[in-house]
Amino acid sequence: MVGFCSFALLSLAACLAAANGLSARAKAAGKLYFGSATDNPELSDSAYVNILSNSEDFGQITPGNSMKWDSVEPSRDNFNFAGGDVVANLAAQNGQLLRCHTLVWHSQLPSWVSDGNFDNATLISIMENHITQTMTHFKGKCLHWDVVNEALNEDGTYRDSVFYRTIGEAYIPIAFKVAAAADPDAKLYYNDYNIEHAGAKATGAQRIVKLIQSYGGRIDGVGLQGHLIVGSVGSSAALAGNLNDFTSLGVEVAYTELDIRTTTPASSSALQQQATDYASVVSACKTVPECVGITIWDWTDKYSWIPSVFPGEGAALPWDENYQKKPAYNAILNAWGNGSGDGTPTSSTTTDPTDTSPAETVPHWGQCGGNGYTGPTTCEAPYECTYLNDWYWQCL
Numbered sequence: 456m457v458g459f460c461s462f463a464l465l466s467l468a469a470c471l472a473a474a475n476g477l478s479a480r481a482k483a484a485g486k487l488y489f490g491s492a493t494d495n496p497e498l499s500d501s502a503y504v505n506i507l508s509n510s511e512d513f514g515q516i517t518p519g520n521s522m523k524w525d526s527v528e529p530s531r532d533n534f535n536f537a538g539g540d541v542v543a544n545l546a547a548q549n550g551q552l553l554r555c556h557t558l559v560w561h562s563q564l565p566s567w568v569s570d571g572n573f574d575n576a577t578l579i580s581i582m583e584n585h586i587t588q589t590m591t592h593f594k595g596k597c598l599h600w601d602v603v604n605e606a607l608n609e610d611g612t613y614r615d616s617v618f619y620r621t622i623g624e625a626y627i628p629i630a631f632k633v634a635a636a637a638d639p640d641a642k643l644y645y646n647d648y649n650i651e652h653a654g655a656k657a658t659g660a661q662r663i664v665k666l667i668q669s670y671g672g673r674i675d676g677v678g679l680q681g682h683l684i685v686g687s688v689g690s691s692a693a694l695a696g697n698l699n700d701f702t703s704l705g706v707e708v709a710y711t712e713l714d715i716r717t718t719t720p721a722s723s724s725a726l727q728q729q730a731t732d733y734a735s736v737v738s739a740c741k742t743v744p745e746c747v748g749i750t751i752w753d754w755t756d757k758y759s760w761i762p763s764v765f766p767g768e769g770a771a772l773p774w775d776e777n778y779q780k781k782p783a784y785n786a787i788l789n790a791w792g793n794g795s796g797d798g799t800p801t802s803s804t805t806t807d808p809t810d811t812s813p814a815e816t817v818p819h820w821g822q823c824g825g826n827g828y829t830g831p832t833t834c835e836a837p838y839e840c841t842y843l844n845d846w847y848w849q850c851l
């Protein structure tokens with residue numbers, strides 16, 4: 456539904472009654488989106504695309520592969536954005552936000568970079584060029600960019616990538632500095648897995664946030680990938696406590712690649728436990744105001760990466776291979792709740808219903824609500840007036 460929860464037009468009751476999908480419920484809980492990764496080969500499956508394109512369930516999509524270095528710059532200074540454009544265009548067509556993934560990563564990195572034996576200065580310039588060209592191409596389309604991905608070992612020390620070996624830890628703040636200049640409007644994220652629970656690797660990710668800040672750089676968020684295992688997710692309170700360890704450093708957080716795998720074929724009790732586990736993650740995000748949203752790493756088991764990497768495991772997503780919803784679907788819906796009223800604009804910020812003058816619309820990125828705000832509250836199509844905090848609603 457276009458304009459869902461455009462509060463100048465809908466009463467609160469109508470807004471809440473309309474909140475029936477995973478993303479609609481996330482927004483009613485004050486988040487920016489619930490989203491899904493997708494990958495270009497799957498987009499030839501029209502039944503798949505129909506479900507992915509339902510923005511009530513998916514308010515945001517993320518390309519699973521087509522913005523990675525090997526897709527975008529397969530040989531030096533030879534850029535190919537075609538695959539990424541397809542996903543960006545689909546998001547725009549569906550009125551969905553876009554998370555952009557990922558710029559600097561040791562994996563899916565072409566051998567011309569990893570085996571090029573470049574010196575420090577040359578590798579820095581190659582990295583800078585890759586970031587600048589890629590972000591400039593997608594400028595204005597990416598809500599978030601995963602600037603650096605998976606820079607850590609499990610014990611929280613730095614991974615031995617070509618970037619770390621050649622440049623040292625400074626490659627991370629340098630990448631964020633270049634990214635901040637290339638697209639000032641995109642939120643810049645550090646993204647990693649196995650940082651969802653407090654421990655050495657989560658502490659390492661917090662060290663990275665502080666490192667970037669110590670260089671005077673901008674890091675806006677940390678992405679907790681969330682490749683989790685049924686029965687090992689833990690309580691929502693523990694998950695939320697870990698999120699707060701990040702937000703206390705002045706960054707927002709998001710679960711960026713959530714899936715919760717089990718042994719296959721999955722038993723019905725495993726699927727029930729999986730539903731509980733999905734609900735725990737959603738509740739954790741819901742209770743932490745700086746958690747802006749959750750992305751699942753594709754929505755159907757048919758296209759999940761898990762079975763190819765973990766043989767005998769899978770069934771990790773809320774829809775099965777035949778596109779049937781599993782118990783996790785309703786658990787996610789219920790965990791978001793049906794809108795608590797948190798952040799709902801007060802009457803002082805809503806448009807006077809007796810005002811018959813033509814409605815002024817707010818452009819993309821403009822403010823459209825918040826405590827004390829008295830300006831126009833209707834966003835230019837296709838954008839929606841979205842809660843960011845009690846003082847700021849924005850056309851996104």
Ligand code: 9MR
Pocket residue numbers: 494519520562563604648680712760
């Ligand atoms: O989903 C991606 C899969 O199709 C690729 O084969 C794989 C290659 O590494 O990457 C997958 O996505 C990864 C993501 O980019 C970073 N975090 C881990 C994800 C799963 O491997």
